[in-house]
Amino acid sequence: MLDSLLALGGLVLLRDSVEWEGRSLLKALVKKSALCGEQVHILGCEVSEEEFREGFDSDINNRLVYHDFFRDPLNWSKTGEALPGGPLGALRAMCNRTDLGPVTIALDSLSWLLLHLPCTTLCQTLHTVSHQDSCPGDGSPVGKVHVLGLLHEELHGPGPMGALSSLAQTEVTLGGIMGQASARILCRRPRQRPTDQTQWFSILPDFSLDLQEGPSIESQPHSDPHIPPVDPTAHLTFNLHLSKKEREARDNLTLPFQFSSEKQEALLRPRPSQATSHIFYEPDAYDDLDQEDPDDDLDI
Amino acid sequence: MFPELNNLLNTTPDRAEQGKLTLLCDAKTDGSFLVHHFLSFYLKANCKVCFVALIQSFSHYNIVGQKLGVNLTMARERGQLVFLEGLKSAVDIFFQAQEKPHPLQFLREANAGNLKPLFEFVREALKPVDSGEAGWTYPVLLVDDLSVLLSLGLGAVAVLDFIHYCRATVCWELKGNVVVLVHDSGDVEDEENDILLNGLSHQSHLILRAEGLATGFCRDVHGQLRILWRRPSQSTSQRDQSLTYQYKIQDRSVSFFAKGMSPAVL
Numbered sequence: 001m002l003d004s005l006l007a008l009g010g011l012v013l014l015r016d017s018v019e020w021e022g023r024s025l026l027k028a029l030v031k032k033s034a035l036c037g038e039q040v041h042i043l044g045c046e047v048s049e050e051e052f053r054e055g056f057d058s059d060i061n062n063r064l065v066y067h068d069f070f071r072d073p074l075n076w077s078k079t080g081e082a083l084p085g086g087p088l089g090a091l092r093a094m095c096n097r098t099d100l101g102p103v104t105i106a107l108d109s110l111s112w113l114l115l116h117l118p119c120t121t122l123c124q125t126l127h128t129v130s131h132q133d134s135c136p137g138d139g140s141p142v143g144k145v146h147v148l149g150l151l152h153e154e155l156h157g158p159g160p161m162g163a164l165s166s167l168a169q170t171e172v173t174l175g176g177i178m179g180q181a182s183a184r185i186l187c188r189r190p191r192q193r194p195t196d197q198t199q200w201f202s203i204l205p206d207f208s209l210d211l212q213e214g215p216s217i218e219s220q221p222h223s224d225p226h227i228p229p230v231d232p233t234a235h236l237t238f239n240l241h242l243s244k245k246e247r248e249a250r251d252n253l254t255l256p257f258q259f260s261s262e263k264q265e266a267l268l269r270p271r272p273s274q275a276t277s278h279i280f281y282e283p284d285a286y287d288d289l290d291q292e293d294p295d296d297d298l299d300i
Numbered sequence: 301m302f303p304e305l306n307n308l309l310n311t312t313p314d315r316a317e318q319g320k321l322t323l324l325c326d327a328k329t330d331g332s333f334l335v336h337h338f339l340s341f342y343l344k345a346n347c348k349v350c351f352v353a354l355i356q357s358f359s360h361y362n363i364v365g366q367k368l369g370v371n372l373t374m375a376r377e378r379g380q381l382v383f384l385e386g387l388k389s390a391v392d393i394f395f396q397a398q399e400k401p402h403p404l405q406f407l408r409e410a411n412a413g414n415l416k417p418l419f420e421f422v423r424e425a426l427k428p429v430d431s432g433e434a435g436w437t438y439p440v441l442l443v444d445d446l447s448v449l450l451s452l453g454l455g456a457v458a459v460l461d462f463i464h465y466c467r468a469t470v471c472w473e474l475k476g477n478v479v480v481l482v483h484d485s486g487d488v489e490d491e492e493n494d495i496l497l498n499g500l501s502h503q504s505h506l507i508l509r510a511e512g513l514a515t516g517f518c519r520d521v522h523g524q525l526r527i528l529w530r531r532p533s534q535s536t537s538q539r540d541q542s543l544t545y546q547y548k549i550q551d552r553s554v555s556f557f558a559k560g561m562s563p564a565v566l
Contacts, residue, residue, distance in 0.1 A: 018501040021530065046503065048472045071468050074461060076416050115457050115499075154498040157491075 002199045009144035010169035011130045015153045020174040024203040026150050031207045033104035034063040040104045045069045045112040055207050095128045102143035110149035119160045301341040302554045313345035318438050319471045323504040327484035328512035329523045335444045338479045340368040348436035350425040352443045354386035367552045382425035415462035423469050439476035447483040456495040505531050520564035521546050
């Protein structure tokens with residue numbers, strides 16, 4: 001799947017992280033495009049041209065058109081050498097190309113552009129570049145445009161990442177286990193369900209892609225030998241169980257505060273044996289029996 | 301410089317690599333011992349060093365440097381060391397009239413400016429001198445530290461642009477090295493610092509990360525150092541290497557040992 005990334009047109013996002021860098025995969029895809037005979041434009045903002053071209057042999061290097069925005073991207077040197085319009089101008093210029101063959105545009109990196117340009121402007125420009133279906137002049141079909149954007153995941157919030165994801169036809173997220181790199185490829189084709197695949201790969205020194213099966217998963221270390229559970233209810237000094245008679249007696253017991261129907265009737269029926277209640281009082285030596293009612297003076 | 305750290309990094313002053321960006325970061329601990337290491341390392345390697353010191357005074361670095369075997373005063377006098385003492389010169393902006401833009405000109409500007417004057421100071425300091433005297437090996441830029449620039453009101457993108465231009469000039473054009481220190485805010489949510497740290501991590505060739513121990517403060521083990529090599533220059537299929545060691549800082553040296561192998565517990 002990784003080697004057919006370039007079959008579809010449109011924007012391909014290569015999402016990398018500090019641990020799993022994506023520039024070698026970008027260079028491998030650039031090499032593939034160049035070998036297919038496509039014209040390749042590189043918008044280089046993060047590394048020098050020499051560093052990017054390192055590892056490519058000369059016939060590939062001859063096909064790469066490098067737009068150098070590494071040396072002086074913000075025009076601080078004011079020598080006039082900087083390309084006019086900056087990276088955005090160069091990207092817009094690619095929207096109005098006149099030749100009709102298929103072209104690959106590699107953005108190294110899209111993160112740099114996203115940090116320096118407003119997200120909306122960048123998204124609009126990317127949309128225009130990657131959806132060039134026909135030449136404005138005569139309407140004849142133009143060759144496919146592939147835009148490869150290297151994006152550093154940790155640098156951007158969910159808003160810009162989501163906006164770029166929605167623009168992209170394919171998203172490749174780099175990761176890996178134990179020194180083996182993997183690419184999770186999320187592919188959105190029009191009128192088809194999006195596909196999600198993981199491909200293990202490695203990049204060879206000459207930047208060709210080597211697709212692999214995956215790391216050999218070592219057998220899990222065996223869990224501790226199964227200890228037979230000890231029954232805690234054995235060998236007790238007290239009795240945890242009830243005999244049958246004891247169980248019956250327990251079931252027949254009514255609880256003191258349970259309001260059963262018998263109790264309800266007992267309360268409702270007046271008890272004949274009990275007419276009035278008597279209070280028997282033995283006054284103490286110290287008791288002061290005052291016959292007056294202390295509440296007499298209350299005027300209620 | 302600490303000989304044990306040189307062994308771990310597999311480098312000596314005579315045969316250090318050129319054209320590299322080294323990122324030092326610390327989390328929950330003080331990583332300034334790494335700054336002192338690289339300062340003395342490059343002075344011993346006979347490099348022309350431009351030190352943008354925004355945190356401590358010159359005498360602080362001098363005192364520590366003498367313990368490590370370098371004399372900063374003499375290095376400055378003979379032109380090997382160009383020292384921007386941020387604490388002192390920041391005051392000069394406000395109380396002295398400046399003819400040309402001061403390196404720390406952004407302190408005067410109301411809205412977040414850029415670090416172009418600071419970059420021009422660095423470029424001026426490290427440009428090769430044609431007089432042919434006392435040939436220094438290669439230029440080195442050392443910054444201590446970048447997080448304080450964020451606290452002073454600059455945006456993360458402005459600081460990243462400054463380092464970009466320093467990389468383009470010092471690493472690529474002059475084949476020198478750049479070493480910067482950034483603090484990792486860790487638990488504290490600091491988006492600008494995270495952007496700065498991650499952005500620099502992507503550009504770095506070597507990342508040295510000093511972390512405090514997860515279990516807390518310890519007398520015999522002061523912290524843990526993670527070393528990550530990125531972007532190997534030969535495009536071999538070798539993936540980025542990562543090593544972790546624990547360390548203890550002593551008066552004149554730092555000793556490193558594998559995790560759990562501190563002499564105190566063996």
